[in-house]
Amino acid sequence: MGYDVTRFQGDVDEDLICPICGGVLEEPVQAPHCEHAFCNACITQWFSQQQTCPVDRSAVTVAHLSPVPRIMQNMLSKLRIACDNAVFGCRAVVRLDNLRSHLSDCEHNPRRPVTCEQGDGLEMPREELPNHHCITHLRAVVQQQQARLAELEKTSADHAHQLAEQKRAIRQLKAHLAAAHSAHPDLQRLQEPREDSEVLQWVSSLQPARVTRWGGMISTPDAGLQAVIERSLLDSGCPASVVSELIENAHERSWPQGLATLETRQMNRRCYKNYVAKRIPGKQAVVVMACENQHMGDDMVQEPGLVMIFSHGVEEM
Known part of the structure; x- marks a missing residue:
């Protein structure tokens, strides 16, 4: 649609x-033969009803339209027009070809972005600033973040539950296979993968251990201590393929739910005596392997097992 004629200076x-x-x-365009000029939006809307020139009714379509001659464009550019924001106090009168750039910088533009300087630094249209309240906005932001956090926690819990179910199914399958091997010696050819056999052989070679001070477990062993334990695991014959997983499980970030927090550790400390634990030779540390602790819940053991490092309180049985 065209500009209001009353906004222009002069005739x-x-x-x-x-x-x-x-x-x-x-944004003028013209018909090709009669050369009548129209606003682009006006003629486009006109053509939605009929395919003729609005002035002389000659046949015209959108495809026939072309830009107006340069001399007409120059005449339009030189016209002087009042700012769109005159009703908001702007007194500027600019050339038509400069109107767009002026509007982007016009301090009276109610849609011009401004920054709240009262506390939250939010950027918003200037017309919204008088009704803006920092505390209300920040409270809404906090509520949005809390809702998002709750959603993420629910998703994380769902994933953790699915993972626990998968681990439980794997343990049940291993238990069934072990029972089948015991009941039917002729099925010994159905051996577990070589890696699992190596893990079982290594675990069997370790000395059973008893932990007397569960409260001395180190939840966040530093890199140096982890390196010492890793070296001891390798020296004891632990398959290299599972060493890195065991070392990762020595840190509380990888512990199961039954060990995850100080509160859960205090609540479950009597359950820990049911662990089948093996001493890491020469160290105040034990391994609790999943293959030997199928009697413990999924919230107590991680695959392939846990490395528990203590400041004191580990004895060989």
């Missing part, structure tokens, strides 16, 4: 007036 040439809306041409 406007009638050739620059759109015959459809009666305003000064905006």
Whole structure:
């Protein structure tokens, strides 16, 4: 739609007036034969009803339209127009070809982005600033973040439950296979993968251990201590393929739910005596392997097992 004629200084040439809306041409185009000019939006809307020139009714379609001559574009550019924000106090009168750049910087533009300087630094349209309240906004942001956190926690809990179910199924399958081997010696050819056999052989070679001070377990062993334990595991014959997993499980970030927090460790400390634990040779540390602790819940053991490092309180049985 065209510009309101009353916004312009002086008279406007009638050739620059759109015959459809009666305003000064905006983004003008013209018909190819009769050369009548129209606002692009006006003629496009006109063509949705009929395919003729609005002035002389000659046949025209959108595909036939072309830009107006340069001389007409120059005439339009030189017209001087009042700012769109005159009703908001702007008194600027600019050339039509400079109107867009002026509007982007006009301090009276109610949609111009401004920054709240009262506390939260939020950027918003200037017209919204008088009704903006920092505390209300920040409270809404906190509520949104809390809702998002709750959603993430629920998703994480769902994933953890699925993982626990998968681990439980794997343990049950291993238990069934072990029972089948015991009941039917002729099925010994159905051996577990070589890696699992190596793990079982290594675990069997370790000395059973008893932990007397569960409260001395180190929840976040530093890199140096982890390196010492890793070296001891390798020296004891632990398959290299599982060493890195065991060392990762020595840190509380990888512990199962039954060990995850100080509160759960205090609540479950009597259950820990049911662990089948093996001494890591020469160290105040034990391994609790999943293959030997199928009697413990999934919230107590991780695959392939846990390395528990203590400041004191580990004895060989």
